[in-house]
Amino acid sequence: SQTIHQWPATLVQPVGSPLSLECTVEGTSNPNLYWYRQAAGRGLQLLFYSVGIGQISSEVPQNLSASRPQDRQFILSSKKLLLSDSGFYLCAWSRTAGELFFGEGSRLTVL
Amino acid sequence: GQQLNQSPQSMFIQEGEDVSMNCTSSSIFNTWLWYKQDPGEGPVLLIALYKAGELTSNGRLTAQFGITRKDSFLNISASIPSDVGIYFCAGHTGNQFYFGTGTSLTVIP
Numbered sequence A: 001s002q003t004i005h006q007w008p009a010t011l012v013q014p015v016g017s018p019l020s021l022e023c024t025v026e027g028t029s030n031p032n033l034y035w036y037r038q039a040a041g042r043g044l045q046l047l048f049y050s051v052g053i054g055q056i057s058s059e060v061p062q063n064l065s066a067s068r069p070q071d072r073q074f075i076l077s078s079k080k081l082l083l084s085d086s087g088f089y090l091c092a093w094s095r096t097a098g099e100l101f102f103g104e105g106s107r108l109t110v111l
Numbered sequence B: 001g002q003q004l005n006q007s008p009q010s011m012f013i014q015e016g017e018d019v020s021m022n023c024t025s026s027s028i029f030n031t032w033l034w035y036k037q038d039p040g041e042g043p044v045l046l047i048a049l050y051k052a053g054e055l056t057s058n059g060r061l062t063a064q065f066g067i068t069r070k071d072s073f074l075n076i077s078a079s080i081p082s083d084v085g086i087y088f089c090a091g092h093t094g095n096q097f098y099f100g101t102g103t104s105l106t107v108i109p
Helices: none
Strands: A003-007 A012-013 A020-027 A032-038 A043-051 A055-058 A065-070 A073-078 A086-092 A101-102 A106-110 B005-007 B011-016 B019-024 B031-037 B044-049 B054-057 B061-065 B071-078 B085-093 B095-101 B103-108
Touching: A003 A086, A020 A032, A020 A086, A020 A106, A032 A073, A043 A065, A043 A073, A043 B061, A043 B095, A055 A065, A055 A073, A055 B071, A073 A086, A101 B044, B019 B085, B019 B103, B031 B061, B031 B071, B044 B061, B071 B085
Parallel strands: A012 A106, B011 B103
Antiparallel strands: A003 A020, A020 A073, A032 A043, A032 A086, A043 A055, A065 A073, A086 A101, A086 A106, B005 B019, B019 B071, B031 B044, B031 B085, B054 B061, B061 B071, B085 B095, B085 B103
């Protein structure tokens, strides 16, 4: 069966520090991969998605970047965090049938 | 990105009552999805709908894909305390997923 994991679960970082959130999917090949940010008001904002290795589409211009170095690995990064980057980050994967599966989430607090 | 219209925004119900929530869109979708999210965790997929008119059940949950492909509803029968959480709808087309704003469900024992 397929599983998705992301880490770390919780992160507290100072303003201006770098960020790396990692996500891996097991049990499937060539998945579409997504990074979302969820604000306190519940809305899910798509940040990046990828349909293959090295292929990244950015939905919102911002302080973040994404990379897909391997088929089942998706990384969310920042060189210098801003206060506004705080939030709950969710990695997800989908298959062609149209189902989307989320990871456990990563809570980022920028101080 | 596009957001779906999900209602109601919140519900407070007595244990044992039935619950109904729905989502509407101005766009047509190929798939409708319903999720439940507990605090501090990722959304969990409850039901996936693939065809217009499709009615699917998962235990006490029933969901339908609207005939126009622009709407969907989720019903929960005989609610229990563990049904508490935020429920999201999502529509899928191409490589994109569009989400509702969520329905917060509180079940009073």
